[in-house]
Amino acid sequence: MSIYRQVRRASPDNVHDFSFQRTEKRALPVAGEWLARRKARPCEVLLATTARWYVGLPVDVQPQLLRATFPRIANSLAAGWHDRDTTRRYFDDLFTDRRGGRRGFPTDVLDELHRLKTFHEALNPAGNDIWRCAT
Numbered sequence: 554m555s556i557y558r559q560v561r562r563a564s565p566d567n568v569h570d571f572s573f574q575r576t577e578k579r580a581l582p583v584a585g586e587w588l589a590r591r592k593a594r595p596c597e598v599l600l601a602t603t604a605r606w607y608v609g610l611p612v613d614v615q616p617q618l619l620r621a622t623f624p625r626i627a628n629s630l631a632a633g634w635h636d637r638d639t640t641r642r643y644f645d646d647l648f649t650d651r652r653g654g655r656r657g658f659p660t661d662v663l664d665e666l667h668r669l670k671t672f673h674e675a676l677n678p679a680g681n682d683i684w685r686c687a688t
Contacts, residue, residue, distance in 0.1 A: 599624040606631035614672045616665040623662065630669070637677040644670045 599620060607615055607627070620627045626647070633639040647666060650657070658666065 596628055597625055600628050600631070603628045603631040606634060610669075611672070614668055616662075616669055618659075618662050619665050619669075622659070634673070637673075640673055640677075644673070 603620075603624070607620060616627065629643060630640065633643055644666070647658075657663070
C-alpha cells in the first residue's frame with residue numbers, strides 16, 4: 554500500500570454516502586462544566602520535592618499544619634524557595650486579600666507562615682543589590 558494512494562472521498566453534501574453524512578451537533582456543556590474542564594486543577598497532594606524542602610528546614614520553622622492543611626501552598630513555597638523575589642511576592646499574596654471576601658488562614662497556620670517568612674528573609678536579606686532594586 555502506497556502512502557501516495559488517493560482515497561476516494563465523497564463530498565459532504567452527498568446524501569447517499571452515509572459514511573460522510575453530517576451528524577447532529579452535540580450540545581455544548583453548561584458554563585460551569587466548561588469552566589471546570591478548562592481550568593487546571595491545583596495539586597492537592599504534597600509533592601516529593603516539597604517533602605525534601607520541608608525536611609531541610611529547621612524543626613522550629615517547619616510548617617506542619619500548612620503541610621497537612623494546605624499542601625498546594627506548601628508546594629508553591631517549596632517550588633519558589635530559592636528565588637528571593639518570587640517567594641516574597643508569594644508571601645505578600647498570601648497575606649493580602651486583593652480579591653475581597655477571602656476567609657483567611659487559621660491562626661496556627663498564619664503563625665507558621667509568618668515564622669517561615671521571617672526565616673526566609675533572614676536567609677535572603679534585601680541588602681544593597683542594585684540590580685534587583687532596579688526591577
